[in-house]
Amino acid sequence: MRHANAELITRFYQAFQQLDAETMASCYAEDVRFSDPVFTDLRGTDAGDMWRMLCAKAQGFSLTFEGVAADEYSGRARWVATYVFSQTGKTVVNHIEASFVFRDGKIVEHHDRFNLWRWAAQALGTKGRLLGWLPPVQNAIRQQAAKGLAAFQKNR
Template identity: 45%
Template sequence: MPPNKTTLETFYTAFARLDADTMAACYAPDAVFDDEAFSLRGHEQVTGMWHMLCDATKARGMDAWKLSFDGIESDERTGKAHWQAWYRFSATGRLVHNRIDAQFEFNDQGLIYRHRDRFDFWAWSRQALGLPGLLLGWTPWLRGKVRGQAAANLQKYLAQRRR
């Protein structure tokens, strides 16, 4: 199996087990991550997000947690995957089934340097937020509010981890 494909298999297999330490080992020190909720720079932020999400799921959502992945492809520099997650959104307790397409770039050591996840924000917000997501999930205002809350939650989490 090509090395970068192995990295992605390792990453998603660890994610399915909520093993954030193994996931973190797949990222380069100068990693970049972007999705509908986060825009992160550097290993601490990127891997801190995965630790935060895994910890929250272990604490309050194991009853609903499931992850599947497929469509992993890679070459020497890039990769892609499709993954789905079923989970309980910690802020509302609502059940979510999210479908995500991921794109990756790798450094010379075969570590993830850039990671971009794309998903339908409106579909996610309807599930995660209920009526507000249904009514406002298509608006830049709600997207900005979710991004702001996600950033604040991550900063708080990272500050607690540094203690």
Template identity: 50%
Template sequence: MHPHAQLITDFYSAFQRRDAQAMAACYHPEVEFSDAAFVGLRRREPGAMWLMLCERGKDLEVTFRDVQADDHRGRAHWDANYTFSGTGRKVLNRIDAEFEFRDGKIVRHRDHFDFWTWSRQALGPTGLVLGWTPLLKKKVQSKARKSLDIFMRERGIPQE
């Protein structure tokens, strides 16, 4: 197995254990992360996001497969099964991840998932009707950003 494929495997194995510290250890200090909800996270923010999700996801179950990597890039598929705290609705989010590496660590991490599918599950009728609109996506992004900022401030995690 390529060392970067092992790194991705280690990352998701840590996620399955809800070990956000081990997840963050897979990241380069200059890491950048984005998905449909959390856009443009940098440096300490991605690790803080995983910590927040691990702590809040009481019934979170993570599975992963199809890990591939070479010297520069990698990818994997992972599924997150959890209860969305904002509504109490069950979600099965199917995610394709892309990675770039530097110095043996993940320096760029992009998660791709169908926002409309997610919003229908997480938000119910609101997601069904508005999940395809940029307006709802921006609202979710704004709420996610605010939640992460508060979490980091409460934990004394510096924002850069």
């Protein structure tokens, strides 16, 4: 029998497959910390709002996941998101390694790892392929994403 926290991870990704951000956010503790190469430090409701924004904007979206494993304290999964990046219309296939920390049946830490240069090459095309490894370009990607999240939260 799988651990309850493995079931929690599965519920999170099954909700993501359905673009159900409310269920995704309900898997998080109120004081959750989320990070990935773009959103480097989201806390609390900001993490749930990021998923709400991404689900609301999703185009041509599909998701697969595998390798779900968890115990009482931590867990992991691998997932692949395929979608159209709205700013350029280019298709992105992003391979992600996720790690989790749990407390009281909720996710309290969620860290996603992926290659931001590879993402930029797909999402931005030639510019991303040639310049996506540069820290100023990666910082610009992060700043644009933060502005997008702030605008989404303001208009909610």
